[in-house]
Amino acid sequence: MNAEDMSNSAPPGVTRRQLLEGVALMSLTSAMPPVAKAQALAPGEVATAGAITGSSRLPMAFLINQRHVEVALDPRTTLLDALRNEIGLPGSKKGCDHGQCGACTVLIDGRRINACLTLAIMHQDDEITTIEGLSDGEGLHPMQAAFVARDGFQCGYCTPGQICSAVGMLQEAGAGWPSHASDDVARSQFALSDEEIRERMSGNLCRCAAYPNIVAAIRDVAERG
Numbered sequence: 001m002n003a004e005d006m007s008n009s010a011p012p013g014v015t016r017r018q019l020l021e022g023v024a025l026m027s028l029t030s031a032m033p034p035v036a037k038a039q040a041l042a043p044g045e046v047a048t049a050g051a052i053t054g055s056s057r058l059p060m061a062f063l064i065n066q067r068h069v070e071v072a073l074d075p076r077t078t079l080l081d082a083l084r085n086e087i088g089l090p091g092s093k094k095g096c097d098h099g100q101c102g103a104c105t106v107l108i109d110g111r112r113i114n115a116c117l118t119l120a121i122m123h124q125d126d127e128i129t130t131i132e133g134l135s136d137g138e139g140l141h142p143m144q145a146a147f148v149a150r151d152g153f154q155c156g157y158c159t160p161g162q163i164c165s166a167v168g169m170l171q172e173a174g175a176g177w178p179s180h181a182s183d184d185v186a187r188s189q190f191a192l193s194d195e196e197i198r199e200r201m202s203g204n205l206c207r208c209a210a211y212p213n214i215v216a217a218i219r220d221v222a223e224r225g
Ligand code: FES
Pocket: 093, 094, 095, 096, 097, 098, 099, 100, 101, 102, 103, 104, 105, 114, 115, 116, 117
């Protein structure tokens, strides 16, 4: 029976318009997919991704700052969140969490990487170095000392990422990797002019705009070789 037939056999007291609206509503709701039922939380309980999806943690092992670290992580955990929230190394900072600011920069096998853009589970066979691992006990890494000497920071939030990035950048330049500012990409060595340093460090932003002093600090270390 179609809607027209049904409207002609409407029960007493029900108008043709009311009946047609009811038929339309029934056909709409039956076409909609069932909505998943949200899991009720107890008062004070905090929802987590794992609780909602039923995922579980996996045991993982890392080499971080020359130390062997074992921890159970949700496989979706970024390296940055693992370092900061699970492993107790909060030196790497979360600025944007989108690969745009460089505050989370760490070194993986000596190469700089944005820890917010990579999953921890991918780095179990790598050597991870964070800002906490650059110093030698109480002795600062030369790049850390240069940032202090040149006053290369104000609030300091971007500084761990700047320093890790600068260390990785000097290794890249020493290995003959050209940058967009390089005049001859075929060279095997690059003299790090201020323009080269600024270009090579362009992935690390500083909202305090301490750039002149950051460049000076990196230039000091580069000139010492
Ligand atoms: S927090 Fe990783 S790039 Fe900004």
